[in-house]
Amino acid sequence: MQSNKTAELSALVEKSITARFDGYMDQLARLVAIPSIAWDAFDPSNLTKSAETVAGLFRELNFFDEIEIVSAPTEESGQGAPAILARRQAKNGKPQILLYAHHDVQPPGDLSVWNSEPFELKILGDRAYGRGAADDKAGILVHLGSLQILQELSEIDPDLGISLFIEGEEEAGSPSFENFLNLNAKKLQADVIIVADSGNWTTEIPAMTTSLRGLVAQTFTIKTLDHALHSGMYGGVVPDATMALIKVLAKLYNEDGSVAIDGLETFKVQPLPYTTEQLRVDSGLLPTVEPLSKEDHLQALWGDPAVTVIGIDMPSVELSSNTLQPAVTAKVSLRIAPGQNPETALALLREHLLKSAPFGSQIEFGENEAGNPYLDDPGWAKKEFQNALQQSFGVEPVDMGVGGSIPFIASLKKIFPSAQILITGVEDPDSRAHSPNESLHIPSFKKAIQAQSLFLLGISQTHPQE
Template sequence: MNDAFPAGTRLDPYSAAFVEIVKEWVEHRFSHIVAELKHLVTYPSLAFEGYERAPLEASADAVVTLLQKLGLQELQQLTEHGSDGTASGPAIIGRRPSAANKPTVLLYAHHDVQPVGDRAAWNTDPWEATEINGRLYGRGTADDKAGILVHYAAIQALEELLGADHGLGLTVFIEGEEEIGSPFFSQFLSRHKELLEADTIIVADSANWSTDVPALTTSLRGLLDGVIEVTVAEHPVHSGLFGGPMLDAITVLSRIIAQLHTPDGELAIPGLEQSRWAEVVYDEDDYRSQTGAVEGFRLAGKGTLADRMWNKAALNIIGIDTKRISEASNSIVHTASAKFSLRLGPGMDPQKTMSALTNHIEAMDNFGATVKTYPGEAGKPFVVDGGAPYSRMMKQALTDAWGSEAIEIGLGGSIPFVAELAAVYPEAEILLTGIEDPDTRAHAPNESLDLSVLRHAIEAEVLLLARMAYDVVE
């Protein structure tokens, strides 16, 4: 070990001197941390149906190997099984019990990733992490294999800087199916509740305001998806012989989709009132640049951009099943389906929203077509009290690490299991931190991680853990 980082350093972790020691520690080991991240990226760890399971299992094995270096106790890999023979993505849990007077922290991340989509849209190999101008490109670099390395490095730093007798309880939980909605998470919690019990839960799967301004996420939108199916006839018929009186299913479905929003783009489903308002301003030029919106495209809805992304409900059609253009014939399409993704603002209930959506569709004039709405995944919104003790401590750690004031933000995306964690462990504070920034492009081609953000995220978590251990004793 380098003499600059003596084991058992006992400086006040709130002091400027300790902040500098942490920064030096991260700097000294950063190339090794990045190398470990690059290795994890090589595993195409997809939990989606239709993909080979072997790479997902190999990714889990690689995470186990990584965590073994920390000397965690009770390190194990767990897989849940359904009554239909399905299996969850493999999860990894490693634990170190707390001393009698110290809290326990649960550190969450996930090792499964999104499919790469069109390989031609990638500028680099998605399964080989490539560094370009201070960013690391590749699938999972940010979402969320970097989260694994943040936890790994923070635990290692805690051991070396405070000594092995720091006493803070640590549980590392690396999930293997977050990207498919964590379908086995409820079952996992009911079977292994005691393994994940903690006073504080840190979920390293969110984003920052920018590469220069850190953020603590204090709200998540909920998620509701499903399928709208339209049928106008028992089978296709010749459009020349019968066209005119009978609208095709695609047209009827399109009319339904068009009535889900008002002319100005506001969601038309009644009963989804906003209950929370953002305190920051999201710049429209930044939004257009980050989304790649075409020139002249008018943004939909009312209210601030931040509220439209974080606090209001938002519905998108994310897929349509009907006849392909290459297979089109002169016949009236008799059935068509669309999948919707509906994000719920804080305070909105998934079941009530599904009923409101169904009632809204049924109230439309659909020419008597058979219209069915099938619910899919559902996850509740989540709100954090930014003034709670560990939330304040996390914001200070972020501020000290970045050198700029941390802010509170919402997240337009959804992490459904977070609400489940809150329900099962109501006394635990949940802190949503992250390694992403507006240019990360998670879930899209050319996903990337800003390496300065990774560095600061590690520093912040080390500071938080050190201060949690110190406060109880002092």
């Protein structure tokens, strides 16, 4: 039950956001129009333009002591993408809050599958379509809007400390992330970190993300010959690398499609109602195809390991010939349960691949990556944010897991071990982040700004104790 004071503040916040909301949608259209893709194959000047545009929006607030566009070196001796960094120091014992989002986006993919131009915001009903509309340019504007409301509705200049980090390479794997954190640790130091890069349970039920699976990926080449052969002259006697690869990849799975790699851990997730029918709607599963999990789909999505073959290098159908291949290369992606050590999982994956190699074929390992899973450690900030979500959405929020990985969360926890991390966001099951026709549910966007505004206003007036 809301107190009269809480209800009054919530009404004021909603009124202010409503008055500003057309402006937020215009700003979102400006950001979506910039193809800020941090992959090497795309024009890096768009990342610079995006960073400058975002920095300009926050400079208009006249809130921060300084706002910079900075980058950091990568582990491969390159230079990372431009990021926006700002800080306003806390005063009089108030907490320091770090607001994180990212301004880079995924490539558009197959343009023929889009129902609109990917880099042009298109509104249809209660959804806004465009690359980055949900992931994560709306997240940037949640931060911007909540700071505007904090300024407008604070009776005096707020003593709350705010740091800002808008990354420019999250979709490219954050290659300079840890270097950036180490180089700018003093400016980023915070009591609470709000990561606006996740989503809600539904468009009606808000959520906080409390667990993430980790990620292990391994590229490997399998060899059976020292040169290619005519498939008619030697086929049926000489095993080629393609045959060997098919057998290796098939052994990643049990007969029911579950992961066959021994030694991997699982994590028991909290149950939420989720039917097979809803899974079909959310995933686009064809009517004739059965899901791998038969009952507890969320356990399989959030708490169990999953393996996917994400790439194979061999001749395309267009360039194919009657040839036995001497060597082919594949990349395997393994999602690991919260609590699983990624180095251990990588060793188990490699061991499994080696044991599966048939006919004495040889496996050589190439590049690999490993990202830690995440489990939240709830404190006072989570409780306050849950209250703000309930005021904004009108229903009690839920804790949810995410089957995907956000490896930089573990980096934040490593470098700022005492900080409470809150993972929020504006996405919903139909946002289709990373896919064609990515979209933002506009009412959820508005409520997300309201919730974060209420959180910041609340803790700026009364700092809850742990």
